[in-house]
Amino acid sequence: MxxxxxxxxxxxxxxxxxxxxxxxxxxxxxxxxxxxxxxxxxxxxxxxxxxxxxxxxxxxxxxxxxxxxxxxxxxxxxxxxxxxxxxxxxxxxxxxxxxxxxxxxxxxxxxxxxxxxxxxxxxxxxxxxxxxxxxxxxxxxxxxxxxxxxxxxxxxxxxxxxxxxxxxxxxxxxxxxxxxxxxxxxxxxxxxxxxxxxxxxxxxxRYAEQITSTREKNYKSFIDRFQTKKASNLKSAKDIIDNLSIFETLEYLDKDIKLIIKESLIHFNDFSNSYFNYKLFKILKKYKDEVFAIKKDKKRLKYIRRISYGLKAHIISLFTI
The missing domain is CATH 3.90.550.10 (Spore Coat Polysaccharide Biosynthesis Protein SpsA; Chain A)
Incomplete structure (x- = not known):
């Protein structure tokens, strides 16, 4: 060795x-x-x-x-x-x-x-x-x-x-x-x-500023919270699009993951205009134990919903929390 x-x-x-x-x-x-x-x-x-x-x-x-x-x-x-x-x-x-x-x-x-x-x-x-x-x-x-x-x-x-x-x-x-x-x-x-x-x-x-940024939400006002959350959701959507668009180019993927990527890209490319993508939700629920294997069992359905939300649904959630 x-x-x-x-x-x-x-x-x-x-x-x-x-x-x-x-x-x-x-x-x-x-x-x-x-x-x-x-x-x-x-x-x-x-x-x-x-x-x-x-x-x-x-x-x-x-x-x-x-x-x-x-x-x-x-x-x-x-x-x-x-x-x-x-x-x-x-x-x-x-x-x-x-x-x-x-x-x-x-x-x-x-x-x-x-x-x-x-x-x-x-x-x-x-x-x-x-x-x-x-x-x-x-x-x-x-x-x-x-x-x-x-x-x-x-x-x-x-x-x-x-x-x-x-x-x-x-x-x-x-x-x-x-x-x-x-x-x-x-x-x-x-x-x-x-x-x-x-x-x-x-x-x-891990530095103190990293811990602070993940634990504290120092919003100056509701408008500030709204704009910060909106920007965060849009950036997350862009990151997902970038990653999945690259993953999709690989020739050796099986048909199941190709389907998940395809429907996810359709959803996130229309992220700003949508509320909820039920078709994507059903697909992710079918493969939840594989797609969300990193998440604990009890939290997987929560993440399926979150991924299936469009920007409008995320914005509405700000008024209900």
């Missing part, structure tokens, strides 16, 4: 504050046959200095500096394209990995194209919580489960590793995809199977 090279694709941008902790956690992995490919997207802090110091000490760390800012999705595309390993694991610049992460992935990936884990949330100061990113509020999924990624995602990019053979199918990462991780998970679970480890193997750094 030690003959297998694992490439760690990392992207950096002004990450000097936490970068050393992350690099140390990767370097100190129990599995040693690794290379670390770092693509920097134009950092102006001490990020480059830190990486160069590490690369002088560790020859398996390779730095590539972008001439122009690519953005994090295209920067990950570049980093993945430079990997030479049998397996590729993605790394953010500010997390911390458990020491056995790569060894566990390699032992458990088996015939699957991709493996991932949950992540343990820590704050900006590195205080580790008892909360995981997905569980227990949601589920992790495995197998040939591409329907689960149509509207939601449980495969965070900083927690996954995939086989090199998947590169040809995921690159280039489509321009309009919302996030690289949902694209990788969808393709992997369409072409083959994915799996996960029961143990959460990444400490995910």
């Amino acid at each position: 030690n003959e297998k090279l694992i490439s760690v694709a990392m992207c950096t941008y002004n990450g000097g504050k936490y970068l050393k902790e992350q690099l140390d956690s990767i370097i100190n992995q129990t599995y040693k046959n690794i290379e670390i490919i770092i693509c920097d997207d134009g950092s102006t802090d001490n990020t480059i200095e830190i990486i160069k110091t590490y690369s002088k000490k560790y020859s398996f760390i390779k730095l590539f500096q972008n001439e122009t800012n690519l953005g994090f999705v295209k920067n990950f595309e570049k980093s993945i394209s430079l990997c030479e390993g049998d397996y590729i694991a993605l790394a953010d610049q500010d997390d911390i990995w458990k020491v056995n992460k790569l060894e566990a992935f390699l032992c458990e990936i088996g015939d699957n194209l991709l493996i991932y884990s949950d992540a343990i949330i820590m704050d900006g100061e590195g205080t580790i919580s008892n909360n995981e990113l997905i569980r227990p509020k949601g589920n992790l999924v495995k197998g040939r489960c591409n329907k689960a990624f149509l509207f939601t995602n449980c495969v965070s990019g900083n927690t996954l590793m995939f086989k090199n053979e998947l590169i040809k199918d995921i690159l280039p990462i489509p321009e309009k995809i919302t996030y690289h991780d949902i694209w990788i998970a969808f393709v992997a679970s369409s072409l083959g199977t994915i799996t996960f480890t029961q143990e959460a193997l990444t400490y995910y750094r």
